[in-house]
Amino acid sequence: MTVVGRRERKKLATRAALRDAALRLALRHGVEHVTVEQIAAETDIAVRTFFNYFSSKEEAMVAAVAAEADALIAAFRDRPREEPVLRALREAVARVIAVSDTDALRLIVRAPSLLPQRLAVYATREKALAEAIADRLGLSPDDLYPAVCAATALTAMRVVLERWLDRPADHAALREQTEEVIGLLAAGLERGLP
Amino acid sequence: MTVVGRRERKKLATRAALRDAALRLALRHGVEHVTVEQIAAETDIAVRTFFNYFSSKEEAMVAAVAAEADALIAAFRDRPREEPVLRALREAVARVIAVSDTDALRLIVRAPSLLPQRLAVYATREKALAEAIADRLGLSPDDLYPAVCAATALTAMRVVLERWLDRPADHAALREQTEEVIGLLAAGLERGLP
DNA sequence: CTCGAAAATTGCACGTCATGCATCGATGCA
DNA sequence: TGCATCGATGCATGACGTGCAATTTTCGAG
Numbered sequence: 001m002t003v004v005g006r007r008e009r010k011k012l013a014t015r016a017a018l019r020d021a022a023l024r025l026a027l028r029h030g031v032e033h034v035t036v037e038q039i040a041a042e043t044d045i046a047v048r049t050f051f052n053y054f055s056s057k058e059e060a061m062v063a064a065v066a067a068e069a070d071a072l073i074a075a076f077r078d079r080p081r082e083e084p085v086l087r088a089l090r091e092a093v094a095r096v097i098a099v100s101d102t103d104a105l106r107l108i109v110r111a112p113s114l115l116p117q118r119l120a121v122y123a124t125r126e127k128a129l130a131e132a133i134a135d136r137l138g139l140s141p142d143d144l145y146p147a148v149c150a151a152t153a154l155t156a157m158r159v160v161l162e163r164w165l166d167r168p169a170d171h172a173a174l175r176e177q178t179e180e181v182i183g184l185l186a187a188g189l190e191r192g193l194p
Numbered sequence: 195m196t197v198v199g200r201r202e203r204k205k206l207a208t209r210a211a212l213r214d215a216a217l218r219l220a221l222r223h224g225v226e227h228v229t230v231e232q233i234a235a236e237t238d239i240a241v242r243t244f245f246n247y248f249s250s251k252e253e254a255m256v257a258a259v260a261a262e263a264d265a266l267i268a269a270f271r272d273r274p275r276e277e278p279v280l281r282a283l284r285e286a287v288a289r290v291i292a293v294s295d296t297d298a299l300r301l302i303v304r305a306p307s308l309l310p311q312r313l314a315v316y317a318t319r320e321k322a323l324a325e326a327i328a329d330r331l332g333l334s335p336d337d338l339y340p341a342v343c344a345a346t347a348l349t350a351m352r353v354v355l356e357r358w359l360d361r362p363a364d365h366a367a368l369r370e371q372t373e374e375v376i377g378l379l380a381a382g383l384e385r386g387l388p
Numbered sequence: 389c390t391c392g393a394a395a396a397t398t399g400c401a402c403g404t405c406a407t408g409c410a411t412c413g414a415t416g417c418a
Numbered sequence: 419t420g421c422a423t424c425g426a427t428g429c430a431t432g433a434c435g436t437g438c439a440a441t442t443t444t445c446g447a448g
Contacts, residue, residue, distance in 0.1 A: 120309050
C-alpha cells in the first residue's frame with residue numbers, strides 16, 4: 001500500500017523540517033516575529049521553495065495541528081465497527097492526546113494570528129471525519145447526521161482542548177474533561193444541565 | 195443609551211460603505227480578484243484609511259457575517275428567560291435568517307479564501323454567546339456547559355447554513371433543517387440516529 | 389552505466405498587503 | 419474664537435505570495 005520512493009520520502013522530510021523550524025523559531029522569538037525568510041534560512045532552503053510546500057507561514061505553523069487531526073481520524077477508523085460512534089471518538093481522542101506535543105499545541109492555540117488557519121484546518125478535517133462516520137454507520141456522506149456529528153464533536157473537543165491548555169493540568173484531567181463533553185453530546189445538551 | 199454623535203455616525207457609515215463596496219466588487223469580479231485599492235477607490239477614501247477600519251480585505255468581506263452573528267446573539271438575549279436555551283436559540287436563528295441577505299451570504303460562504311476569517315468570526319462570537327447562555331442559566335461564563343453549548347450550537351447552525359446555501363431551497367427548508375439539528379443536539383447525538 | 393524524461397529547487401520580477409510615522413484637517417467643546 | 423482631540427491621508431518600508439524560466443536533481447529504461 002502506497003509504496004513511497006526516496007523522492008516522496010525526501011519531500012516528507014523537507015516538509016517536516018520546515019514545520020519544525022517554524023515552530024522552533026516561533027517558540028524562540030514569538031509567533032508574530034517569525035518571517036518566511038527566517039524559516040527558509042533555518043532549514044537551508046530557498047524562500048521560493050518554502051512556498052512549494054506551504055502557501056503561507058501560518059499554514060506551516062498549524063501543520064502540527066493538521067497532523068494531529070489526521071491521526072485522530074485514522075484512530076477513529078481503527079476502532080471496532082460495533083462500537084458506537086461517540087465512544088469510538090472518545091477512545092480515538094484519548095489515544096491521540098496521549099502522544100501529543102503539548103508545548104507546541106499550546107504555542108499554536110494561544111497565538112491569535114494562527115486562529116483563522118487553525119480553524120480552517122479543523123473545518124477541512126470535518127469532511128473527512130464525516131465520511132468516516134458515514135462509513136461506520138452505513139450512511140451516505142451527504143446525509144445530515146454524519147456532517148453534524150463530525151462538526152459538533154470536533155468543536156466540542158476543540159473547546160475542551162483550548163480550556164485545558166489555558167490552565168496547567170495533567171493528561172488525566174484532559175481525558176476526564178473529554179469524556180464529560182462527549183457524554184454531554186451523547187445524552188443531549190438539554191439533559192446535561194448542571 | 196449610548197448616544198452617538200455625528201462623529202461616531204460617520205465612522206459607522208464609512209465602515210458600512212467599505213463593507214458594501216467590498217461585497218459589490220466581489221460579486222462583480224470574484225472574491226479573489228478584489229484588491230484593497232479597488233475597495234478604497236470605490237468608496238472614495240485613501241487606501242491607508244481602509245486599514246483604519248479593517249485590518250485586512252478579508253475582514254471587510256466577512257463583516258456581514260459578523261453582523262449577523264451579533265444579531266443572533268442579541269435576538270437570543272431578547273428571548274424570554276423561562277424558555278429553554280436551545281429553544282431560545284432556535285427562535286433567535288429563525289428571526290435572524292428571515293431578514294438575511296442570502297446572496298451576500300452565499301458569496302462569502304462559497305469563497306475558500308474567506309473560510310479562515312469567517313470561522314474566526316464565529317469563534318469570537320462563541321464567547322459572547324457563551325456569556326449570554328451563562329447569564330440565562332445563572333452560571334459562570336467560565337463553566338464548561340455554556341462554552342460547549344455555545345460552540346456546538348453555532349457549529350451545528352454553520353453546517354446547516356452551508357448545506358442549505360449549496361442547494362437551491364427556500365427559507366422554510368432552512369428553518370426546518372435548523373429545527374432538526376437543534377433537536378438533534380437537544381436529544382443527544384446518540385439518540386438521533388436515523 | 390548512461391542518457392533522457394520528469395520533477396524539484398532556485399532566482400527574479402512583480403503586484404499586493406499591512407503597518408509605523410508624521411502631517412494636515414475637521415470636529416466638538418469651553 | 420481658540421484650542422484640543424480625533425480622524426484622514428501620504429509616504430516609506432518590509433513582508434507576502436505567485437508566475438515564469440532556468441538549473442539541478444532524481445528516477446527509470448535501455
